[in-house]
Amino acid sequence: MPPYAGPPVRIAVMGVTGSGKSTFIEQVTRLQGIKIGHQYESCTTDVEPFEFELDGRHVTLIDTPGFNDSSRSEAEVLTEIANYLDFTYRNPPHLKLNGIVYMQSIQDPRMYGSSLRNLKMFKDLCGESPMKSVLLTTNRWDKARSCGDFDKAVAKETELRDKANFWQPLIARGARMVRWDSDDTRAGAVEIVRALMGAAPEVLQIQRELVEQEKRLVDTTAGNTVNEEVLRVEKEYQAELVKIRSEMQEAVAARDEEVKEALEQSKKDYERKLGKIREEQDLLHYERRNETRRMQNEMDDLRSAYDRKLEKQLSAQKLDFDEVVAKLTANQGKLRHEQRVAMQAEIDKMKKEKSGKRSAGQLIMKILPLVGTVVLGAFGIPFAFGGV
Ligand SMILES: Nc1nc2c(ncn2[C@@H]2O[C@H](COP(=O)(O)OP(=O)(O)O)[C@@H](O)[C@H]2O)c(=O)[nH]1
Ligand SMILES: [Mg+2]
Incomplete structure (x- = not known):
């Protein structure tokens, strides 16, 4: 058995798609084959743990998809993250996180809607307690320097720190802000991981809600946030369909075939979109208890057969x-x-x-x-x- 210098360390890396999470993990772990995104595609669609050794400790960095994923809905991304956090915490050895690196590009000219939304989801996942082990990490300082935008980046950093709808409330609850300055790429990234290695493992709010309180995803804080948006969009689509139907009646009355056909197409589009919304609702309302019980029973059976x-x-x-x-x-x-x-x-x-x-x-x-x-x-x- 390798004589590890301490208990294993687990750190999640979160942030919007394209912020540089996978790049960070690749730099620290030096593992090949981690998918790095280009332009607007989203590479990290699954939650994926990467293991390596640092200072004699076994470290796992967990890559996560952002909530602004181009190919998947918020409900799908949340389900993916929630399933992982639920499964690893529910089953022995009941793994917790020692910390979270929240990645944010300092080159974003402003906090876009998607960045704010992602931050909201992040807050909902964490809840009150674990902020002490959150490192709010800014990157792309190299780019800011080479573009002559360094002063702007520093101003942005101040804004992130001080504004109530950005990081100020997280910092007030113990989160720390650090720069991952890519001039010393690996060393800087390793320091960030090191800063979290001493932290005691913590349970995230979503883990408490799913595992200890046996809530459905839709009844968790994060699930509720996603569901509110799903319901808002559903209403919007339904209102559109009502409008299309009445316009269709007019077109039929006026015997306007061309308009009628265009409306027919539009109606189909909205019906398809509504179908997708229903799938998202199903994901959020899924009764997890049955599934997790079944998995637990299977594991217990296996274990006792092994023990005998x-x-x-x-x-x-x-x-x-x-x-x-x-x-x-x-x-x-x-x-x-x-x-x-x-x-x-x-x-x-x-x-x-x-x-x-x-x-x-x-x-x-x-x-x-x-x-x-x-x-x-x-x-x-x-x-x-x-x-x-
Ligand atoms: N210049 C610069 N580019 C970066 C930095 N971090 C990430 N990138 C680039 O940003 C893009 C998206 O990075 P990726 O790690 O896939 O983001 P993810 O979606 O958060 O995993 C890639 O083209 C990276 O090369 C950085 O610190 N500086
Ligand atoms: Mg990625």
Whole structure:
């Protein structure tokens, strides 16, 4: 087992499409094959984790799609992000985020509608608590310099910091603002990741809502924001259809075939758009509880089948209880503090049993989830890897 210098670190990278999230991740991780966008296409359509090692720690950077995605609706993007955050937090080992890098180009002449909307979604996803581990990161300073726009960029930075509808409320709640100055591309990006590595893992508001409160997506804060917009657009389309129908009656009365045909086409377009809106509503109203229960049950079944098989193999090995305890104790210095404490508790519990009831196999079954198979193997505990 690699002797990591601390617990694993998970950092999400968020921001509008084209802000430079994938570029940032590529720079830090030096991983090949990360899709970088050009012009207006959106490359990151899925939530995607990228793993690497930094300062002896296992770090995962999670690339996310922006809410201004050119090919997908807000409901689809939110579903994608929510599913990932839900699944990773709901299931063991209940992963949380240590921090979030929120990327913003300093070259945007002003905060566009899409930037503000994306920021609103970001606030809704995070909620109140985790702002301490948010780094509001500005990039494209290299471009600002080369275009002679550096002073303008600094003014923009001040505006982002001070304005109530930009970052000021986030900063007031503990978010920090940093520059990712691409003149020292990798070093700067690594410093940003480092600044978040010490932070304790936090649960995002959307994770609390979905997992702890078992809400449907539409009933979460972020889901509600998307749904309000979906409902507004639905109303607009329906009003258009009413208008088209009455205009059609007039065209029929006037026997104007050309106008009638154009209106027919228009009607079809709006009906298609309404169909798309319904799909978005279905996504938001989807009853997740059933699905997550089913997944949980499947995982539990798999686990107990695995446990039964393992227990059988272990008992067939007729291990000596005292010998296993001695090996575990001799090696405990290699474990993290909390693993050591939990392991000792299991040993003490088993020692309280009458000597006939003490089982090395059962003890191993208890210790296994705490430290993993590889570690037990490294401790010299005879272990059944094959066939399980
Ligand atoms: N000049 C400059 N270009 C950048 C910077 N960051 C990203 N880009 C460019 O911006 C475009 C979009 O970047 P990408 O990483 O795909 O954005 P994403 O949609 O947020 O993942 C690409 O053409 C990048 O090369 C930066 O700091 N400086
Ligand atoms: Mg991307």
